[in-house]
Amino acid sequence: MPPDHGTRDENRLSVAVVGGGITxxxxxxxxxxxxxxSGTDLSIVLVEREKVLGGKISTxxxxxxxxxxxxDGFLTRKPWAFELANELGIADDVVYMQVTGASLLHKRKLHRIPAGLMGPAPASRKDVWDASFLSWRGKxxxxxEPLVRRRKAGGPESLGGFLRRRLGAELTDTLLEPLTAGIYGSDxxxxSLDALFPMLEEWEQxxxxxxxxMREARKAAxxxxxxxxxxxxxxxxTHRLVEAVAEGLERTEVVSGRAAVAVNRIEEEPARYRVTLDDERSFEGDAVVVAAxxxxxxxxxxxxxxGLAGLLGRMQSAPAVSVYLAFRRENVAHPLDGSGFLSPRFEQGPIAGCTWMSSKWPGRSPEGHVxxxxxxxxEDDAPAGGSDGVxxxxxxxxxxxxxxxxGAPERVWVHRWADGLPQYKVDHTEWLESVDRELDAHPGLFLCGASYRGVGVPDCIRQGRDAAxxxxxFARRGAAQAASV
Known part of the structure; x- marks a missing residue:
C-alpha cells in the first residue's frame, strides 16, 4: 500500500526541490x-550541491x-526555453545564430553539408546527390529510401539501426551518426529511436x-x-537564463552558494517527506521533486x-570534454564561414567536432580574435582522460x-563533465515506464531532468514545468480526499 499522503490543506503547500540546474x-x-x-500558500526549499546554480549551464x-x-544555445523549434526567457523579461537579450551551414571532415578535408541533410533525415534526393562526401553508391x-519496406512490428530499434536500414550504411555512418552523437554523446x-526521434517511426508508418x-514536416513548418x-x-x-530565474524566485529558499551542501538522504514519512543534508540540517515537505x-x-x-533506486541506478551517463582555443584572426586562414564541423568516428582523430563560436554567435570574442x-x-583510447596540457x-x-x-593559441580553457550526457539506450522507453510504475507507490515524489524525457535545455524546462x-x-487530490472523509 502506498503511504498516506492525503491529509494536507490544498491552500498550503511545502515542496523540497533537489537540484539547482535549469530543471x-x-x-x-x-x-x-x-x-x-491559485492563491496557494507556497513555500519551497531548493537545494543545490554546487556553489553556482545552473548545473550544466555555465558561462x-x-x-x-x-x-x-x-x-551554447537553445533549440528554437522546442519553444519552452524561449517562452521562459519571455516570461522572465529577458527576451531583449535573445541573440540568434549569425551564420548558416556546417561542414563535415571527410578524408582530412572539410566538406560543406547540404542544408537539407542537417536534420535526422534527408529533405530531398537532391540534397543527397549534392553531398561531396558520399560516393555514388552511397548516394x-x-x-x-522511399522503396524500403516498412518495418514489421517488433522490439525497440536503435536510432543507428533504423537509419542504416532505411538510408544505408554510408550516409548513416558518415553524417547522421556524428550528427546525433554530437548532440547525445553516444553511439x-x-x-533509443522511439525516445529520441519518435517522428521517424511515425513517418515510416x-x-x-x-x-x-521530412519534406511534409518542412511544408507544415x-x-x-x-x-x-x-x-x-x-x-x-546562456547562464543569463539561470540568473534571471534565480532573481525572479520570491517564495523559494535557495540553499547553495557558500553554504552549498549535498542532500544526504530523502525519507518518506506519513503525509510528508524529509530531506536531510550532509550537515544534518533537514527540511520537511508535502512533496519532493528530485531534479537531478x-x-x-x-x-x-x-x-x-x-526497487525505484535499482532502476535509477541503471541509467548511464557519458563524459563530455571540450577545449576552447582563442587565436588572433589573422592567424587563422580559414574563413570560418559556418557554425563549425563534425568528424565521423572513422576519421580516427582525437576530436569529434569543432564549433566556431565567434562565427556562430555575436559578441563571443573581442575584435580581431576568433x-x-x-x-x-x-572513448577509452582517446586523449580526453589526459591532463589539460595533453x-x-x-x-x-x-x-x-x-x-x-x-602559431599557438593566445588563450585556452578546458571544460570537463564526468557525467555530462545521460545515455538513452535502446530500451529507454521501457525503462521509463518501469520508473513511472515504481513512482506510483510513492505519491508526492517526482523525478525530472535530463535522464528522463529529453536532454536539451528546452526539454528540461518543460519537464520542470510539468513537475510543477x-x-x-497532487496537492488538490490530497485536499479533496481529506474533505471527503
Missing amino acids: GLATAWYLEKASRQ LNEDGFIVEGGP LRASL SYDM RYGSITRG RGAEQAPSAFFSLKGG LAQDAGNLVGSFAP LLRVFMRT LIEAATEALHSLLGIS ERVHA
Missing part, C-alpha cells in the same frame, strides 16, 4: 507561478571572451518514407511563424524505494592544418 529552477519558477494563480566571461561550459542507396547504434516525412535561426542564445551567455541525474536520485531514495570550441572524443596540444594539432592556423503542474494536482 530544478524551472520547477520552482512554475510552482510559484501556479501558486499565485565564463573573461577578457571579452564568452566561454560556455555546457550548451544511390540513400536515394532508394547511435546504442540510442504514415508515409512509407522518412524522406517524404512553412505555414507557421519561423524563428530567425534554428537556435538562439543570450547576450552575455537518475543515478543521483537513486542514491537518495534507496531507504524507502529500493574563439573555437573543440569537442574531444571520450588535451590542448591534441586539439591545437588537429586544427592547425584543417583551418590553416599559424503534477505537484499542484
